[in-house]
Amino acid sequence: MSFIVNLNGKPQIYVHAYDLGTYGRTYGLGMEQSAIDVTAFADSARRRIIGNQTVTLRYDGLFDSTPGGPHIALNDLRATARTITIWPDGLTANATGAGIMAANAQMYRPAGNMGEVLSLGFDITADARYDVVSAYDTKIATSTTGQYTSPTVDRGASSTLGGCFFVHIFTCSASGGNARWTLRWQDSTADISGSFAAVENIAVYQANSGTILATYQTSTGTVLRYNRFRASLDAVSGNITFVAGFGGR
Amino acid sequence: MAFVPLINSNAQLLFLDSAGTSRNMTAFWVGGHPEFSQDPIEVTSIADAAKRNIIGLADTAMSFNFNFDNTTGSTGMYFTLINMRVAAQNGTNRNVTYYPDGTAAGKPIITIPGKLTTFNLGGGVGEKLTCDVTFVADGAATFGTV
Numbered sequence: 001m002s003f004i005v006n007l008n009g010k011p012q013i014y015v016h017a018y019d020l021g022t023y024g025r026t027y028g029l030g031m032e033q034s035a036i037d038v039t040a041f042a043d044s045a046r047r048r049i050i051g052n053q054t055v056t057l058r059y060d061g062l063f064d065s066t067p068g069g070p071h072i073a074l075n076d077l078r079a080t081a082r083t084i085t086i087w088p089d090g091l092t093a094n095a096t097g098a099g100i101m102a103a104n105a106q107m108y109r110p111a112g113n114m115g116e117v118l119s120l121g122f123d124i125t126a127d128a129r130y131d132v133v134s135a136y137d138t139k140i141a142t143s144t145t146g147q148y149t150s151p152t153v154d155r156g157a158s159s160t161l162g163g164c165f166f167v168h169i170f171t172c173s174a175s176g177g178n179a180r181w182t183l184r185w186q187d188s189t190a191d192i193s194g195s196f197a198a199v200e201n202i203a204v205y206q207a208n209s210g211t212i213l214a215t216y217q218t219s220t221g222t223v224l225r226y227n228r229f230r231a232s233l234d235a236v237s238g239n240i241t242f243v244a245g246f247g248g249r
Numbered sequence: 250m251a252f253v254p255l256i257n258s259n260a261q262l263l264f265l266d267s268a269g270t271s272r273n274m275t276a277f278w279v280g281g282h283p284e285f286s287q288d289p290i291e292v293t294s295i296a297d298a299a300k301r302n303i304i305g306l307a308d309t310a311m312s313f314n315f316n317f318d319n320t321t322g323s324t325g326m327y328f329t330l331i332n333m334r335v336a337a338q339n340g341t342n343r344n345v346t347y348y349p350d351g352t353a354a355g356k357p358i359i360t361i362p363g364k365l366t367t368f369n370l371g372g373g374v375g376e377k378l379t380c381d382v383t384f385v386a387d388g389a390a391t392f393g394t395v
């Protein structure tokens with residue numbers, strides 16, 4: 001058992017291809033679902049079912065208008081719905097977090113008083129589901145290996161409710177061959193000595209050289225118990241820096 | 250006469266996970282207790298000198314605050330809460346079990362069938378990560394003894 005102090009790389013917050021961890025000072029992530037009263041005459045106590053889901057994210061941090069900084073990131077978020085992932089425990093193997101498939105900044109909020117540093121915050125309005133992201137990794141893969149495989153996550157049981165694969169790509173170069181990287185979310189019924197048995201690809205994303213973005217792919221089918229993701233070079237040489245994770249329902 | 254200092258697991262809180270196992274959340278639990286209510290229905294008439302009420306529907310409000318624990322795996326706090334959220338979406342209740350005075354024989358035990366509606370994480374720089382969780386009750390709480 002260990003608790004988390006918001007320091008030293010915790011949390012990590014990625015908005016599209018931007019890393020807000022360097023600037024963030026406070027955050028609040030809310031995953032909510034409404035309750036609908038279905039109490040009838042036959043009941044002695046309130047009865048409820050679950051309705052719509054809502055996700056809220058409030059962020060405040062330091063203002064910076066340089067390339068890659070929060071002003072650029074949030075100004076983009078005002079105009080275009082982007083993929084966001086939040087990792088409360090930072091980037092450690094098998095860390096858990098939340099992924100929001102598509103969100104706009106409903107508010108762009110600079111603030112500060114005389115003598116203070118200018119801050120910049122936002123609140124998001126999500127336009128899609130959110131998923132719990134149960135693993136991540138960040139990796140620079142080189143042409144000498146051409147492949148990276150994440151640690152395996154044991155989710156305890158398979159699920160018929162599907163899920164979502166989230167990817168943030170910060171740099172991507174590939175030359176020769178098909179000049180791309182392929183990122184896969186994979187599942188299996190067994191994990192024997194760290195080797196997947198009967199691997200299935202749940203989602204596949206191909207990033208051409210020069211791709212810098214965040215994206216997601218959903219799956220509506222069964223997700224087996226053991227999960228991982230893999231990045232493979234589909235070229236002669238190249239590098240990729242990315243964060244990925246997968247979430248279930 | 251014996252009071253209950255809220256230390257040393259003198260009160261305990263458990264959540265039922267998707268595998269049917271009760272997960273003890275006491276090690277993370279900072280605050281929040283279930284509140285049990287019964288709607289008063291006023292039946293005062295002209296004949297009365299004071300308000301008259303009868304009891305209507307029962308309800309339970311549950312909001313808890315935790316220190317977020319980063320234990321990974323299907324038995325960890327995060328997975329437990331997420332599985333409870335999914336169960337709620339699927340229309341399945343997950344029991345919240347509350348021991349206000351510990352788990353010794355004869356002590357009170359209160360079981361509430363609930364659905365998780367809110368799961369909030371957050372905090373400021375240099376602060377600990379905390380987690381607020383809210384349930385709605387779906388049915389009557391059961392009051393008993395261990």
